Amino acid sequence: MNHAARRIGRSLALVLPVVLVLSGTLAVTSVPWTSTPSDSQVLTASAEKASTQKEAQAPQDVLRDRLIAELQEKDPGAALTSLQEAVTRKPSLAQHCASIARALGKAAVQKYGAAHRAHRYSRPVCDTSFASGVAQMN
Template sequence: MNHAARRIGRSLALVLPVVLVLSGTLAVTHVPWAPAPADSPVLASSAHKASAPDASTPAGPATHRAPKDVLRDRLIAELQEQDPGVALTSLQRAITRKPSLARHCVSIARALGKAAVHKYGAQRAQRFSRPVCDTSFASGVAQLS
């Protein structure tokens, strides 16, 4: 009995590493490490939507805009249509959905603060301040006060 257990152990010791290496290699090949090709219809469609000219951009050839710029412009428009509180809530949600935008949160919140001062004046704009991106909104308000 001891001999059979030893033989099974040796077989597992030889086969198990091979199985683990092969399964790891197969798992890595299924991860999309490289970006999608430029002629991909999904990429082309999203690039077209992101770069389509609107009322705030001059007409002409479509140019690629960074996601942070698109978000900032959308939030400033939202601030103009509604109020800074709504825009700050949308900023927080956008960063929760797409954490890669978090590094731009300070600059976007500061831009929202400046836009709020232009719309409401410094004293009233300060009332909308929230702890989104620390105190960046308040900092944007203070810069124009």
């Protein structure tokens, strides 16, 4: 008798948690938590989400835009210094450093006209990407 009771106890110990989890999951999925939204509500929510995603820029894009504005207000040297500081503060931006520095090089040529004037600000920030951006504008 003792042996049979122990076997039943072990079986219950294995099966009972599975049964409880499954019944709880089924109970939660069958409860109507909210009313079903109409098609227009779903479309409106989708449109709002899409417009929010367009408005939110990636951090590297925000940094690039800010640095180009700084270049326009001050000079390319200040923007390159800020770029180096931003990459030092947030290392995840390092993978975008070269493209941002190239964009700064192009903006410097647009601001100063001749490429030789923009080259004066060249620094070893992100290798020679700034100089590459200046050269691309020739």
